[in-house]
Amino acid sequence: MFTDNAGFLAAGAVDALRATLLSGGANSIAPVRAFRISAAMSASQRLQARELVGRKYAARGYAFAAKAGQAAAARDGQEADLLTLTAAREGAVLGTLSVRFDGSQGLAADQIFKTEMRQLRAGGRRLCEFTQLAMDIDEASKRVLACLFHMAYLQAYRQRGAELLVVEVNPRHVGYYQRMLGFRVCSEERMNPRVNAPAVLMCLDFHHAQQQILRYGGQPHLGPVARSLYPFGYSPSEEAVLLEEMAASRQ
Template sequence: MNTTLHAVAPSPCPNDFDSIAFASSRTSTYTVECADPHRHDRAVRLLIERMYSWRGLAPVDADVATARPDRITLVASDESAIFGTVTLGLDGREGILADALYPEELARLRRRGARLCELTRLAMDTHHNAREVLGALLHLVYIHGRLIHGASDVVIEVHPRHAGFYRRMLGFSPIGDERVCQRVNAPAVLLHLDLRHVDEQIALHGGTSKPGLRSLYPYFFSPEEQDEILRELGAPH
């Protein structure tokens, strides 16, 4: 991915993920950083509302997630605008958002000893290099959830017509049938991914950008870049 790391001024992001931004010079220059509600809230809301409405969804909560220490919102931006965002939620006493629709499915995972995290409010302006930016965003939430907080499994609620993308490109599997998600006023299915699969795919494909491979993992960072990011964060690895 030809990625360089840059220190940036700390923002009010929980869990020590606030002082690193990332820039890729392979096709364009952009940064990925923790969202600051004072600088990014309106832009994040507009991006989510625009990209969700384009797909026929209606988000009811698109504010930057900083009120709870178990959630982190990341944003990708260039000099002109924010064009990508995702929020990572960590499981805890209050559970995760997917518990509202899929409590039994998540309870089964927890009984097996799973330490859960979830992806929500993923939005990407497709005018940019979507695969490269998605790879950076998703690898950074993987680092935060898996390597820093020890999550073992990730879940995501998606519209049924988008489930195929997550299955093909990341290896998710469906574990919940179709229901109506009130957060976006649309049908949803619950997808699950054992993060050991992500460990393996990063080791095999991270940073390679292999042409023709139907996967997002070549657009993740390389294992060496991942180690550099962890050193910058002061996290053990």
């Protein structure tokens, strides 16, 4: 499903990372040689992300309300519980992933997985969801995707204290999410009216992700051993610098 052919910041390159990070709260940027990841802060950045999602969803036969354009992008910026991340190279968006934090409006998954979501919240665990994932490259997507996921994990788990991640996944992609990230299936298959396609609810304990990052992060040569995305994300030392920069930007 994903191929791998991009440059990656070598494990342990903390000084270089520290020197090139840009502070700006949620807009902190993590460079990864051929691409860098940042939060989409402006309406134009969010519009680029929405257009990418719209194109990729349409190519797969999914419905997506991207036609609202600038108005929709502006509304995304006003949604306090939504954070959109983009991976870009020379101004072109290669991939995007949004994080929605649980709040008074709930999560998108509540619409069709109400019972399951209530059960997941029953123990008092803090939930978030990753949504609107789209990639615009044929090469290198494994590393771009891994770093997008890792940055979203940092924002959700390490910064905001979410404990459990939920995603709505097309049934044909379930095996990939299980193998590559450690998700488990939390529901039976249902029709998702937002994209007019079948979906299942999957969830991931962020503690599991943390353990995998500590063991494999920033070591792409271990990809064949781990058989997951985690080696292609940031190393623990790089992650520490990112967290330090995020904390400094909020002071």
